[in-house]
Amino acid sequence: MKSSIFLAAALALAAVTQAAAQYRSLVWCPDQGDGTYVNPVINADYSDPDVCAVGDDYYLTASSFNCIPGLPILHSKDLVNWTIIGHALPTQLPRERYDRPQHGKGVWAPSIRYHDGEFYIYWGDPDLGVMMVKAKRAEGPWSEPVCVIAGKGMIDTTPLWDDDGRCYLVNGWAGSRAGFNSVLTVRELSADGTRAIGQPRIVFDGGQVNHTTEGPKFYKHQGYYWILCPAGGVAMGWQLAMRSRSPYGPYEWKKVMWQGRSAVNGPHQGAWVSTPQGEDWFLHFHDKGAYGRVVYLQPVDWSSGWPMMGSGGEPVMRHRKPQSASTTICNPQESDEFDTTELGLQWQWHANYDQLWGMPTANGCLRLYTADADSMRNLWDAGNLLLQKTPADRFTATTKLRFASKDDDQLGGLIAMGRDYSALVVRRMGDAFLLQRLTCIDAEAGEPESVSTLATLQPTDRDTIPYSPAIYVDIYLRMKVSDGTAHFAYSLDGKRFREAGEPFTLKEGKWIGAKVGYVAECRGRRGNRGWIDADWFRIEK
Numbered sequence: 146m147k148s149s150i151f152l153a154a155a156l157a158l159a160a161v162t163q164a165a166a167q168y169r170s171l172v173w174c175p176d177q178g179d180g181t182y183v184n185p186v187i188n189a190d191y192s193d194p195d196v197c198a199v200g201d202d203y204y205l206t207a208s209s210f211n212c213i214p215g216l217p218i219l220h221s222k223d224l225v226n227w228t229i230i231g232h233a234l235p236t237q238l239p240r241e242r243y244d245r246p247q248h249g250k251g252v253w254a255p256s257i258r259y260h261d262g263e264f265y266i267y268w269g270d271p272d273l274g275v276m277m278v279k280a281k282r283a284e285g286p287w288s289e290p291v292c293v294i295a296g297k298g299m300i301d302t303t304p305l306w307d308d309d310g311r312c313y314l315v316n317g318w319a320g321s322r323a324g325f326n327s328v329l330t331v332r333e334l335s336a337d338g339t340r341a342i343g344q345p346r347i348v349f350d351g352g353q354v355n356h357t358t359e360g361p362k363f364y365k366h367q368g369y370y371w372i373l374c375p376a377g378g379v380a381m382g383w384q385l386a387m388r389s390r391s392p393y394g395p396y397e398w399k400k401v402m403w404q405g406r407s408a409v410n411g412p413h414q415g416a417w418v419s420t421p422q423g424e425d426w427f428l429h430f431h432d433k434g435a436y437g438r439v440v441y442l443q444p445v446d447w448s449s450g451w452p453m454m455g456s457g458g459e460p461v462m463r464h465r466k467p468q469s470a471s472t473t474i475c476n477p478q479e480s481d482e483f484d485t486t487e488l489g490l491q492w493q494w495h496a497n498y499d500q501l502w503g504m505p506t507a508n509g510c511l512r513l514y515t516a517d518a519d520s521m522r523n524l525w526d527a528g529n530l531l532l533q534k535t536p537a538d539r540f541t542a543t544t545k546l547r548f549a550s551k552d553d554d555q556l557g558g559l560i561a562m563g564r565d566y567s568a569l570v571v572r573r574m575g576d577a578f579l580l581q582r583l584t585c586i587d588a589e590a591g592e593p594e595s596v597s598t599l600a601t602l603q604p605t606d607r608d609t610i611p612y613s614p615a616i617y618v619d620i621y622l623r624m625k626v627s628d629g630t631a632h633f634a635y636s637l638d639g640k641r642f643r644e645a646g647e648p649f650t651l652k653e654g655k656w657i658g659a660k661v662g663y664v665a666e667c668r669g670r671r672g673n674r675g676w677i678d679a680d681w682f683r684i685e686k
Contacts, residue, residue, distance in 0.1 A: 170476035172537040182225045189534040190437025190658035193254035196416040206257045211247040212493040222471035229490040233287040249655030256303040269300035271319045298323025305363040317359040327351040348394040360414030405459035422468040435651035437658020479684035483511040496528030511679040515555045515667035525588035532662035543623045545680040549615040555667040555675035559622040563659040565652035569633040578602040582646035
């Protein structure tokens with residue numbers, strides 16, 4: 146019996162992995178099928194991307210802040226086609242801190258490296274210190290986090306194992322915590338990368354010329370130590386390359402990419418990759434406001450002795466693909482049929498997962514229970530929001546739901562979440578359901594929601610049991626996003642959709658883009674929770 150259970154679990158996981166590897170987006174695909182690609186190669190909020198190459202495989206991670214699971218791991222064979230293969234941080238520690246939403250805190254600007262047969266990810270938690278996890282396989286399992294250096298203000302950390310086995314760490318500094326920024330420091334770590342054995346030294350000060358120097362990535366190339374980093378800020382900045390014969394400097398620097406005549410603001414921090422075919426590429430992010438920070442791919446030319454990026458230093462929007470034997474076109478997962486007992490890897494919570502929030506079922510649906518919301522100012526305080534990144538400038542998200550309610554003021558539905566948010570929900574009141582729009586402007590400041598009732602819906606089913614009976618409503622909810630504006634709609638049969646309230650302008654969250662997904666809450670709970678059974682969630686044009 147036990148072996149049968151393990152076999153069934155393995156088959157289910159294999160099915161999820163296979164489906165992930167073959168996922169094709171209906172709303173954004175950078176691979177043009179003719180040997181070229183268009184930017185962005187990932188049109189979703191993978192802020193502060195970093196990449197390492199292991200043979201002809203490429204692995205990417207990015208900032209996840211308070212979202213859990215954190216430290217997403219994406220895989221590619223050609224730097225253009227990516228799929229999500231896991232997360233390195235299933236729970237953020239300490240739990241007493243991250244069991245509730247900590248917007249904008251947590252995982253800042255990680256780096257991923259492969260050394261001596263193991264993957265390492267380092268990141269700065271600006272309030273706690275430099276953290277690290279490692280694994281034999283990028284898919285995991287990953288170790289529990291180790292605090293390599295305790296203290297405030299350290300961010301944007303990257304290790305470098307030198308030819309002699311010594312390990313160095315470069316990092317930036319958060320002015321909001323340390324009281325200074327624009328400087329980069331290097332110190333030596335133990336050979337296993339788990340603790341500092343040297344004191345920090347300032348190796349670069351951006352001063353007035355390169356203010357807001359941050360996001361350093363550490364490399365060694367042709368006898369030089371290289372630090373690649375952005376300066377000038379996210380919106381108006383540029384890329385620097387620095388080189389020195391010593392890890393501790395002094396470093397000479399050169400500007401190697403800037404916005405120029407392109408529409409690519411920043412362009413901000415990222416990762417240099419040297420491929421087995423002898424090509425060099427740079428992945429970086431471009432800030433798209435409410436859509437978050439999306440990932441661009443630029444060619445790199447070393448002919449001058451410096452890594453000039455894009456076309457003469459200006460970002461390119463279309464280019465030939467990196468040389469690769471792979472012809473597979475795939476994209477990060479978006480839609481989810483909920484047909485297995487594994488939640489799709491695109492989903493994240495706003496705090497450490499609590500099993501009372503809900504879980505996949507064996508019946509082909511995802512169940513989300515209504516969480517107690519009495520202590521919340523608004524949904525900014527809700528950890529149980531199940532959300533994913535926006536996948537394109539224009540897309541339609543539709544879900545089929547059955548909502549079971551045990552009591553008044555239990556609600557569930559579809560939400561566009563950020564510093565401003567809006568949700569289309571059904572809420573039980575008496576023996577019926579109210580279709581409502583919940584909208585909050587400046588949620589971070591604790592502003593109250595406005596509630597607009599759009600229709601009264603009669604139950605489509607009800608329990609006959611005498612104990613804790615529920616009434617049910619079956620409904621389709623839709624959010625159509627175009628150029629930063631969301632239009633909500635609903636349907637009772639999945640065919641005829643009716644508009645549901647006013648258009649809503651998406652707003653980014655704290656250091657993250659707006660996200661879309663599910664909300665399920667209740668107030669004044671006196672008995673059992675209600676729940677959403679989500680049959681599917683689909684991203685289409």
